[in-house]
Amino acid sequence: MCFSDEKSAPGGEEGTGGSELRVEDVVLKAARSAGVIVKSAAVGALSMRAGEEVRGWMSAEELERHQRYALERLRRRDLITRGLARTMLSELAGCEPQELIFGKSALERPHLVSPALPGFDFNLAHSEERVVLAAAHGLRVGVDIEHGTRRVDHRSVAERFFSAYEQRALARLDDDGEEGQVSARRRRFLELWVLKEAWMKADGRGISAGLNEVIFDLDAQDAPRLIALPDDDPARWEVALTELDDGHLVALAWCENPC
Template sequence: MDVPVSWNYNVSHHGTVVVIVAHPHALVGVDIMQVSERPNAKTTSIGGFFRAFESYFNANEWDCIRCSSDANEQYERFYRLWSLKEAYIKAVGIGLGFSLLRAEFFFDERDAQWHLRLDGEIARAWRFDSTFVDATHIVSVAYGPLDAMWKPETSSIFPASLNVAKAGTQPNHNDEGTSAAAWVKRDLADLIAHTP
């Protein structure tokens, strides 16, 4: 049986590098990080920098980040884990409204692969690649099943309906007597194209 082609693509950039990834039958997400980027050392120590991100990584991920005493290795591990999380949320189409603590990444030495534990369960249908594309940039790619795409009707992140301006309507007048766009209520599901 032929699976219909449903090209998914994703783009990311950091520094001077732009990456694009595409797949005909899977969700894809990509993120690139410049691992040489550092906070201003005069105002932020490595510990202070990491504290700003405490709520985005769980204990095992922090252990992975901090297992080296070398600051450069810690930054590299931080940026790699961050890019894996970004690639995943971009693949499912949910954005940063998603609690990143739900997605725990770990490297399995047995198969030399990165894996995702989502809400405590290993997400076996997902594949992740993370590698250097040059001396200072790590790129991470997430591949997953089409049915894992974020759906507004099953999410509590956004309201089920939004107020949107309806083009071509007569303008309303606000309290100051100037015209304002006419607003109508639309279901979020009606604004997003559905994939079968």
């Protein structure tokens, strides 16, 4: 296989063999204790040889969708996403990567059709530079990733998608970062955003669930805490947040899988 479960070399480069994409463990202690596996791979670390191997695993539908990407960087990211998913999930399912069959829910949430693994769930997310996957048995999982320096119109987005509680918490933070640095307010905005996205992807209803009713508290304790949800009990959910060595923020949300 072209994917190896080792720490990436600096800059996400491949090893001397030139045929491997290094897969990294994303360390989230609470998630690991709950049995959630989180893996990541850099978009820039994919050789032509490895890419051809991944293409050989993909279904006809996946290949057709892959060819519709107009830009090479998007095709490359798609290959790494497919490769990461098929490599890690085939190991968990005990089959070959090309044997996996995927489907989507009515709300476009991907799931594993074959082999059938009752109670198993996974989720994928990507930024421009990195792909991340979360998977677990007996849990519903959602994951999101953004680089901590991403420039976003945080004021207008927060007004639209954040609760009044979260907006007040943001307003208390300094929005004047030093040159080349992200301000405390922008940083907190991104932390809240990836947490909301992770929960939304685990929940499965998409943005229609009402992001301004998904309320997080990042000030009361060391770990983020989900304090309110639309039509659900926040106490049954767990969330976690970490920063990778390359500056990416990764958020995870999970709860008991009712399926």
